[in-house]
Amino acid sequence: xxxxxMEDRVIVKPLEAETKTAGGIIIPDNAKEKxxxxxxxxxxxxxxxxxxxxIAMAVKKGDKVLYGKYSGTEVKIDNDDYIIMRxxxxxxxx
Numbered sequence: 001x002x003x004x005x006m007e008d009r010v011i012v013k014p015l016e017a018e019t020k021t022a023g024g025i026i027i028p029d030n031a032k033e034k035x036x037x038x039x040x041x042x043x044x045x046x047x048x049x050x051x052x053x054x055i056a057m058a059v060k061k062g063d064k065v066l067y068g069k070y071s072g073t074e075v076k077i078d079n080d081d082y083i084i085m086r087x088x089x090x091x092x093x094x
Contacts (some may be wrong), residue, residue: 066092071090
């Protein structure tokens with residue numbers, strides 16, 4: 001993939017949604033919720049502060065993250081689905 005995010009943006013590959021509940025009930029495709037977990041694929045250099053210095057990113061490539069349900073912009077690159085979002089849309093790293 002030759003896409004590089006700008007400033008404080010990251011590219012996240014959503015992890016597959018659960019297909020079964022904890023009780024073993026299989027969830028059909030049309031009832032699955034949007035995934036909120038993903039793996040960071042690429043990270044921008046960071047946002048420039050008012051003084052012009054670059055603020056380093058807290059996440060790095062390979063981190064597994066939790067993000068808001070409607071965060072970022074969904075894009076398709078090389079037939080794979082990704083989400084491009086700002087680092088501030090990431091809620092946690094696990």
